[in-house]
Amino acid sequence: KQEVTQIPAALSVPEGENLVLNCSFTDSAIYNLQWFRQDPGKGLTSLLLIQSSQREQTSGRLNASLDKSSGRSTLYIAASQPGDSATYLCAVLELNNQGGKLIFGQGTELSVKP
Amino acid sequence: KAGVTQTPRYLIKTRGQQVTLSCSPISGHRSVSWYQQTPGQGLQFLFEYFSETQRNKGNFPGRFSGRQFSNSRSEMNVSTLELGDSALYLCASRGSARETQYFGPGTRLLVL
Numbered sequence: 001k002q003e004v005t006q007i008p009a010a011l012s013v014p015e016g017e018n019l020v021l022n023c024s025f026t027d028s029a030i031y032n033l034q035w036f037r038q039d040p041g042k043g044l045t046s047l048l049l050i051q052s053s054q055r056e057q058t059s060g061r062l063n064a065s066l067d068k069s070s071g072r073s074t075l076y077i078a079a080s081q082p083g084d085s086a087t088y089l090c091a092v093l094e095l096n097n098q099g100g101k102l103i104f105g106q107g108t109e110l111s112v113k114p
Numbered sequence: 115k116a117g118v119t120q121t122p123r124y125l126i127k128t129r130g131q132q133v134t135l136s137c138s139p140i141s142g143h144r145s146v147s148w149y150q151q152t153p154g155q156g157l158q159f160l161f162e163y164f165s166e167t168q169r170n171k172g173n174f175p176g177r178f179s180g181r182q183f184s185n186s187r188s189e190m191n192v193s194t195l196e197l198g199d200s201a202l203y204l205c206a207s208r209g210s211a212r213e214t215q216y217f218g219p220g221t222r223l224l225v226l
Binding site: 105 | 118145156158159169204206211212214217220222
């Protein structure tokens with residue numbers, strides 16, 4: 001059974017710092033991995049999608065890496081800003097002939113202090 | 115392109131009642147999935163529909179059911195509500211499996 005773990009559960013940093021969020025998964029048979037952002041009481045906003053054959057994806061100040069063999073992904077945020085404060089979730093997509101489902105980690109709650 | 119929409123946004127029900135939630139996917143997306151989010155369990159997969167057929171189901175009791183219409187809109191129904199069903203229910207749609215899943219704003223259900 002696939003399990004996704006995110007460390008740390010919470011993180012507080014001063015504005016301008018670079019930071020790394022970690023995600024690990026137990027079964028390497030994933031189709032892809034997505035990083036999401038969730039603001040309090042809101043839905044999920046997709047940040048980056050990495051296919052299982054890829055090693056990394058970049059969007060602006062965000063960079064996500066994927067190492068399937070070790071079951072790890074990281075989300076790097078450069079030059080953090082107070083507007084980056086949110087909960088960050090990683091999810092792996094399991095796909096079979098019955099369809100697909102995302103399996104989520106518990107999230108990292110990020111607070112960026114001005 | 116309009117995003118995923120969910121209605122209603124908030125609901126208050128009492129134990130034993132039933133509820134129906136609605137989700138309209140992004141135009142052209144045929145896959146719609148439902149997830150339940152609670153503080154204790156996090157985000158958990160409920161089911162996935164594709165072309166009006168349920169393709170995948172999570173580990174939830176039979177009180178949770180859904181359907182998808184020919185226009186890809188989906189509904190989720192929960193019967194005989196329990197206090198533990200209080201949660202944020204999120205709907206997501208996607209094109210192909212390689213594509214991003216896009217989530218709606220969710221329906222917050224409170225069961226009293």
